[in-house]
Amino acid sequence: MPVQPSSLTAGALDATATRACLPWNALADEIGALLRDDTVSVPARTVLPLPGGGSLFVMPATDSQVAMTKLITLTPANAGTHRPAIQGDVVVFDVLTGERRLVLDGPTITARRTAAVSLLAARHLAQKPAGPLLIVGAGVQGLAHLEAFVEGLGVTEVWIASRSAASAQKLARHAATVGAQAHTVTDADAALPHCPLVAVCTPAQAVVLSAPPRADAFVAAVGAFTENMAELSPSFCHHVAAHGRIVLDSDDARYEAGDLLQAGLDANPLPTLGQLVRNGFPPATGPVLFKSCGWAGWDLAAARLAMRPHPAGATHPAARTTP
Template sequence: MVENRPMTLLDAQATAQRLPYPALLRQVREVLADPSVQVPDRLVQPLPGGGSLFVMPALDARIAMTKLITFTPGNAGTPRPAIQGDVVVFDVKSGERRLVLDGPTVTARRTAAVSLLAAQELAPKPDGPLLVVGAGAQGHAHVEAFIEVLGVQEVLVASRSAASAQALAGHARRLGARAKFTADADAALADCALVVTCTPAAGVVLSGIPRPDAFIAAIGAFTPAMVELAPDLCRHCASQGSVVVDTPLAAQEAGDLLQAGLDAAGFPTLREVLLQAQPGRRGPVLFKSCGWAGWDLAAARAAAG
């Protein structure tokens, strides 16, 4: 008689505890170098009312997972999160369901870990100061990750909601950083070597010209119709610095780059940056992240142990 192991259902807090940033960062690196990793195309099904249903599978030689979430932009600024759902993790050999992780927590933490990896590899000044545009779940995750892993000591927060920005700045101060709200994200670019944009991407939130030593992680826009960065800003980074994308899927999904008239397929991916010798970069670096089930697989690996 075969005895099945019990399945573990983790809430948001328990999921976060399974995903400490150093371990998650290590798994993101390892997923990019693991030849057994397979990531089928994700399914994005539009829903009535403007939301979307995402089905995102991935697997390696040991585990298989699927992230099943809804993305509802209309929930921004309400008590309901914009992202809701679960990540289900299976044992490849036995077929057993091992874990069910909180989908929004996985999404926030794995995205921050990918931005961390890009900053470690690409940022001229990875210790900041940091400007975060957007004070939702992704803003919180990036502030926590950048303070913990990169040692950022100064944070500026911009948001369409001053109250949310003040709350995130207060959270950053409790983590040991100097932090404050800024009403003008473009003006703050002059003071910040690290920038993260993590908004619902319903319109341009950053249009100023970044410093020559700036690193910008733009994560909010993951469809051609979404945008956070002004076209001139993207073109400036492409001509005066460099652009790196998270995966080749950015060629079809990176609204910021596509709306700037840039060929996203011509930019190096994060995998290429890690696996190939890269020449020294000059000028601002734009890292465009659109999301990938491989990042969720990295989180599943970290959580499964």
């Protein structure tokens, strides 16, 4: 049987094009809509170890109109090289025809949907959403959370802590381009009293926050996504559990949130963002820790938004409009 020419190129979006179709506020809104959608189905993700310490992630999800799978590799050994640590794609299909509609840049999807989930949580759970904001970790997620919180929450002052002074300075310069005043600090714990917003975005290879947060703090911790990873100390987690509340991004975090599990906390009773979106957000009292481990539902929300027309009205190549 002759092989038909592939139409992959027509529906493939590079990192720049993928970013352009996922504005921060629209993506946060789409994530909220997905959490209210009873047709969404998200099986457990598969993580396969690779030689050399890397991992292959297979993350499918679907709703009544869109099916997608994210295929990405995480290669920690690429840190400090010209190769990114996260590589891969999100492939989007029409569930009615089975046709492939889009191929999106996987690392861009991962960065933007993670920060947009934090943005959605902060909208509802942050007592002082305008900041100042402390970002711990000046990599891809630090950049994404900076942009999301500046655009989505109106943050104008940012404190940046990173083990790399050069990375911290680079992110501070970027903050200026999006309208925020930035300071770099060497001690993240010392900055906590000054910042009611905190985004912890490290590789989670070591604890970076141990001091208790402010009583009105909202802390989004996104770096640790396995039981063996942690960026928050047990004392930090216990303080929030005793004086405020902990919210999970999804049910999967109950067995993936290394920060909480290593602190000996029982994650089973903790509410998820989806439960709060559906049932209502309680009044804010004490610090809030939003523990995010990642979920294919967030990628599905990004795929749903990407399938819609550009703001100017044009539709992406090979894509259809979803109502």
